[in-house]
Each structure stands twice: as structure tokens, then as C-alpha cells.
Amino acid sequence: MASRIAALRQYIDNALLSKPGTQVWHHVYTHLHSVALACTLIALKRGEDAELAAMAGMLHDFYPCKLGYPVDDHAAKGAALAREVLDELGLTSPEETGMICAAIHNHSDKSGHYDAFTEVLIDADVMQHCLYDITIPIAEREKKRYQRLLNEFGLNRGVLCTSSS
Secondary structure, three states, rough: OHHHHHHHHHHHHHHHOOOOOOOHHHHHHHHHHHHHHHHHHHHHOOOOOOHHHHHHHHHHHHHHHHHHHOOOOOOHHHHHHHHHHHHHOOOOOOOHHHHHHHHHHHHOOOOOOOOOOHHHHHHHHHHHHHHOOOOOOOOHHHHHHHHHHHHHOOOOOOOOOOOOO
């Protein structure tokens, strides 16, 4: 039997790879998979549920993928869609679904402070944005969180930080 993560990835991949406009969807596809990987890494480091974190990463921007970017209030709408997908696939308990959906609902608020599981997704999203192309300046709203991540992972010399402080 396939793992829950593999089942969810297959669902997401099938939805995205059937879309026209390969260039745009490749970026989105890469973002979802990269955030899922970053979620796993951060969750393992912090003692959070890495499997559920990876699932949150795979689903966090799935709503705009279905409609095309940009989408207003994509985090809240994405949480509702994530609940539908998880219920349809039967991969999670109601409590697990609630954790994933709460994290997705709050993932766009980079200056907020949330429960430890939600913080994993927010930090993973920032990590992917900042590391995808280190030659691009870091968004102002992500600088503090990114610097904390560099410190947390022992990269406190700012080697990867290309923006001015």
C-alpha cells in the first residue's frame, strides 16, 4: 500500500500535470514539492509530525493551482479545498485534517505567531521562496523569519542571504 504522502502527491501531480501552459505549472509544481520537502526537514528538526507537515506543504498552494494565479485570500480558500481533498482521499483523521487546514489557512501571515505545526509550514514557505533563487532579493515581509531560519540551521553567517538588512 502506498504511503499517505505518496497518495497525496499522486493526486496533486495528476491535477497539475494535466494543465496547459507547462512553464507556469512547472513553477507551481516545483514550489509545492519544494515546500513539502522543507516542511519535512523543519518538522524533523523541531520534533513535529513530518508526514503531516509534508502533506500540508503539498496542499498549501493547491487552491490557486486549480484556478490560476493570483487568487485573493488563497490561504483561507486553500484550507477549505485541502479539507475537501483530504476528506475525498480519506488519508487523515479529523484531527490531522484540522491541523493541516489550520496551517494552510495561516501560511501567508509571515509576521504572525502560531502553533508549532503551523510555524513549520510558514517557515518552509519562506525557505522555499528565499532559496529557490538566491540571487533574487528577499521580500521584506520574509527577512526576519528567513534570518531566524538561517540561525536555526547554523547558517547564521548569512551566506545565503542576498538582501540588504
